[in-house]
Amino acid sequence: MSAIEVHDLCRQYRVYRKREGVLASIGGLFRREYEIVRAVRNVSFRIEEGEMVAFLGPNGAGKTTTLKLLSGLVVPTSGHATVLGYVPWQRKDAYRRRFSLVTGQKEQLWWDLPAQESFRLHREIYRIPDAEYRRRLDELTDLLEVGRLMARPVRELSLGERMRMELIAALLHRPDVLFLDEPTIGLDVVSQRRVQEFLRYYQREQRITVILTSHYMKDVEALCERAIVINRGQVVHDGQLAAIVDRFSQHKIIDLQFSDGEIPDSLSRYGQILESRLPRVRLQVPRNMVSTCLAEILGENSVDDLSVSERPLEEVIAELFSQPDETCSDGGDP
Ligand SMILES: Nc1ncnc2c1ncn2[C@@H]1O[C@H](COP(=O)(O)OP(=O)(O)O)[C@@H](O)[C@H]1O
Ligand SMILES: [Mg+2]
Structure with a gap:
């Protein structure tokens, strides 16, 4: 069995449309005005243990929704998936201990507290033994060079420093699977580089399984060999990243x-x-x-x-995969 198996996964959202004007609102009494957004459509892929795979696609392609499905935050409309043998949306406690989701947009740290307080809370939640906790925290703090920032309220940290703290929080319990949703978005070049180097080192060292979405080709190139590309909810390419990089560069x-x-x-x-x-x-x-x-x-x-x-990655991806008859060299469904 692969670490991550996804079969025909679908998720749609019902989005209510606003109609304008009096007549329209009267009309609204008689007709339900909504449309179905198919955020994820028949997505299938497998990822082996210890692989680090880029998950690419233009804005609105369905990347975040897929990662939310795999994290059990969202229930699929249809289809199936397992991560480490668990069905994510069953939200088993045992599964929660085996993965982490890091997003560039939402924080799990308490804004007004120093990061070390949030980490202690994680220690309680995951019941990490004291000595083990110390050791892991020291190691991660060293690797990410944030030791001197541990006692500062999180809100006083820069975006890059905060992201490094987020990574520590995500890794303290030693997950086997890591979902990274735009972990470097908005970071300055130096912080971006640091996060990138950390991820490369940590992934190789721990052999964890990673799915990474990013706007930055540099991140993706430095970290992944394989890319799954999704467009309008569907997988349009699953194969060597190099095929995309060539076009990109x-x-x-x-x-x-x-x-x-x-x-x-x-x-x-x-x-x-x-x-x-x-x-x-x-x-x-x-x-x-x-x-x-x-x-x-x-x-x-x-x-x-x-x-x-460089050209923005998403622009290149959009261009590569927007024409339905254009195929990538080793593209197509897996
Ligand atoms: N909670 C939601 N309600 C309605 N539509 C949503 C919701 N979440 C995502 N969508 C829609 O689903 C599509 C895919 O979104 P998303 O997975 O966030 O894409 P990506 O992360 O690739 O930018 C988009 O059209 C988005 O507007
Ligand atoms: Mg997203």
């Missing part, structure tokens, strides 16, 4: 700010102009053209500011 984004308040006409010869709002321009340029393009632009124009960045 064909272009870079160049942001320019011209000092003359005038945008040169010649820019379009380097690539696609994504946005042009005087005096700023955003260009998408083939990767191997970046240095030539910069040299020429800087040579011919007066530029106040510039930056070069």
